Amino acid sequence: MQCSLVSGDGRHEPVALPDGVPVVLGRGPRTRVVDKKCSRTQVELLADYKHRAVRVTQRGVNPTSVEELQLQPGNSSTLQEGQTLWLVNGRYPYTLRFLPAPHSPRRSLLDFFSPKRHLPGEGDEGRPPKRQKAPSPPKEEEEDSAVATKLRQLQETAASAERAKGGAPRLPHGAALGLPPHPRDSWEEHGKLLVFTKEGVVPSAKVAGFDLDGTIITTKSGKVFPTSPDDWRILYPEVPQKLKQLQNEGYKIVVFTNQLGISRGRLRPEVFKAKAEAVVERLGVPVQVFVATGTGIYRKPLVGMWEYLCEKANGAVSVALQSSLYVGDAAGRPPNWAPGHKKKDFSCSDRLFALNAGLLFYTPEEFFLGWATAPYQLPPFDPRELDPQGPLYDPPDAALVSPTPELVVAVGFPAAGKSTFLKSQLVPAGYAYANRDTLGSWQKCVALVAAALRQGKSAAVDNTNPDPESRRRYIECAQDAGVPCRCFLFTATLEQAKHNNRFRDLTASGHVSVTDVVLNSYKSKFVEPSLSEGFAEILRVHFVPRFADARQEALYRQFSEG
Ligand SMILES: Nc1ncnc2c1ncn2[C@@H]1O[C@H](COP(=O)(O)OP(=O)(O)OP(=O)(O)O)[C@@H](O)[C@H]1O
Numbered sequence: 001m002q003c004s005l006v007s008g009d010g011r012h013e014p015v016a017l018p019d020g021v022p023v024v025l026g027r028g029p030r031t032r033v034v035d036k037k038c039s040r041t042q043v044e045l046l047a048d049y050k051h052r053a054v055r056v057t058q059r060g061v062n063p064t065s066v067e068e069l070q071l072q073p074g075n076s077s078t079l080q081e082g083q084t085l086w087l088v089n090g091r092y093p094y095t096l097r098f099l100p101a102p103h104s105p106r107r108s109l110l111d112f113f114s115p116k117r118h119l120p121g122e123g124d125e126g127r128p129p130k131r132q133k134a135p136s137p138p139k140e141e142e143e144d145s146a147v148a149t150k151l152r153q154l155q156e157t158a159a160s161a162e163r164a165k166g167g168a169p170r171l172p173h174g175a176a177l178g179l180p181p182h183p184r185d186s187w188e189e190h191g192k193l194l195v196f197t198k199e200g201v202v203p204s205a206k207v208a209g210f211d212l213d214g215t216i217i218t219t220k221s222g223k224v225f226p227t228s229p230d231d232w233r234i235l236y237p238e239v240p241q242k243l244k245q246l247q248n249e250g251y252k253i254v255v256f257t258n259q260l261g262i263s264r265g266r267l268r269p270e271v272f273k274a275k276a277e278a279v280v281e282r283l284g285v286p287v288q289v290f291v292a293t294g295t296g297i298y299r300k301p302l303v304g305m306w307e308y309l310c311e312k313a314n315g316a317v318s319v320a321l322q323s324s325l326y327v328g329d330a331a332g333r334p335p336n337w338a339p340g341h342k343k344k345d346f347s348c349s350d351r352l353f354a355l356n357a358g359l360l361f362y363t364p365e366e367f368f369l370g371w372a373t374a375p376y377q378l379p380p381f382d383p384r385e386l387d388p389q390g391p392l393y394d395p396p397d398a399a400l401v402s403p404t405p406e407l408v409v410a411v412g413f414p415a416a417g418k419s420t421f422l423k424s425q426l427v428p429a430g431y432a433y434a435n436r437d438t439l440g441s442w443q444k445c446v447a448l449v450a451a452a453l454r455q456g457k458s459a460a461v462d463n464t465n466p467d468p469e470s471r472r473r474y475i476e477c478a479q480d481a482g483v484p485c486r487c488f489l490f491t492a493t494l495e496q497a498k499h500n501n502r503f504r505d506l507t508a509s510g511h512v513s514v515t516d517v518v519l520n521s522y523k524s525k526f527v528e529p530s531l532s533e534g535f536a537e538i539l540r541v542h543f544v545p546r547f548a549d550a551r552q553e554a555l556y557r558q559f560s561e562g
Pocket residue numbers: 412413414415416417418419420421437463464500501503504505507509511514543544545546547556
């Protein structure tokens with residue numbers, strides 16, 4: 001199981017709350033709270049997985065609240081799923097997310113952000129679910145930034161004007177706050193990200209995001225891929241009208257599109273830019289377009305484009321996750337998902353992008369045509385479900401480290417986590433370490449291991465060792481030295497290894513990226529290790545997630561490929 005605290009105004013990534021481990025939260029880079037009224041150690045949170053709740057203890061001077069209940073310094077209360085925690089002075093809302101959800105291991109994040117699925121246009125003019133009412137407002141505030149203070153005052157004035165009119169407080173839209181619309185069409189480039197902002201785009205707390213191909217447009221030719229730059233048409237006649245309606249309701253309209261062809265040299269950036277501008281022109285509403293031109297953090301389903309929007313391309317207006325939405329056709333729908341729709345979706349990356357970001361998700365047919373929710377499948381490996389409290393290895397009564405000399409031979413997929421585990425568990429206990437990637441050949445590994453055993457030391461071999469032949473060299477080494485040889489079988493699956501490999505590429509550890517060919521070759525060569533090969537014991541080593549910091553965890557917990 002996994003528990004995290006989700007920022008209700010999307011200020012930062014969810015914070016993991018391990019079972020029974022106190023986590024202290026307050027002002028600082030982790031929460032991006034700069035308000036001096038919030039202590040750096042404002043609250044202590046203690047997750048209780050058994051009861052799916054979190055004990056909240058106020059450590060700061062100013063009040064933390066759970067729903068309407070204001071705490072005092074040193075006081076505690078229990079935060080349940082569905083309730084809101086306000087970090088200080090009725091500001092900075094958070095909700096809890098436990099995964100997997102009860103009775104539904106595959107329940108999506110959408111359920112946590114919107115208890116009832118809610119299609120815009122269904123009898124309520126597309127308004128988002130009602131927001132929680134904040135407890136008493138802050139008395140006086142000091143922010144590091146005068147601009148942020150001014151903006152917040154404007155936002156609060158706009159909200160109270162709405163309240164005075166008797167309506168529910170509306171979320172800030174730049175126009176209502178007096179922010180000027182974007183003055184002219186512009187393109188910006190940030191590494192593998194292109195951003196187009198149409199004249200008239202205004203920042204807003206409510207964002208309606210859309211994929212481009214297969215969602216807003218399709219090909220005129222009927223082919224899967226466009227045959228020329230002008231081979232496109234609007235997918236459904238309802239699209240422009242629906243976007244106009246969203247604009248009138250105060251949504252900022254944003255397109256997020258993957259265009260890997262640009263970095264692969266198959267699509268010239270100028271050609272794509274001209275097409276994007278023509279599509280926006282045809283839609284007739286101001287749109288901001290984010291284009292991921294290569295692999296990396298900007299490519300959906302990773303949320304780099306979304307974060308860029310929230311942090312750098314929405315003026316100073318904070319995006320409200322619960323009131324925003326995302327529409328895309330890569331939704332993981334199986335074959336025959338609706339009459340006349342025989343083909344399964346080519347991927348699930350749009351749905352996963354929304355899941356990663358914590359956004360409400362709709363397919364184009366659900367959103368533009370009002371169709372019922374279609375069935376879908378998520379990928380077999382779900383990085384959100386890894387349990388940091390899970391067992392490290394089986395059988396649990398085995399010793400991880402031997403008090404007498406031995407040889408440990410690893411077996412597992414590339415990127416299964418072998419090096420990380422052996423270096424953190426065995427090397428600190430004095431084991432010599434042999435790895436073919438660094439030494440250059442298996443012969444050198446054998447030599448290193450033999451020398452260590454001769455000196456009366458233990459040793460560990462960190463190679464994939466998929467078959468008996470690759471393992472036999474080391475077993476014989478141990479037999480020659482008269483010490484036992486154990487096998488550590490890393491249980492991470494192919495899908496997880498692929499995810500780890502992408503994570504390793506993104507975190508720039510200096511390791512050479514492993515291709516799918518290499519991963520699949522391990523799978524085809526793999527023969528389950530057996531005691532009959534000469535092993536004294538076989539330990540099954542599980543992947544128990546451990547992260548250097550919350551940012552690494554936030555990245556790892558995202559679905560990384562559709
Ligand atoms: N317990 C863990 N928690 C979180 N991340 C991990 C853990 N173990 C490994 N990783 C990450 O997974 C990626 C792959 O891990 P590692 O390099 O240890 O795998 P490996 O099996 O040694 O790979 P290779 O055989 O290709 O050398 C790395 O980015 C690493 O940081």
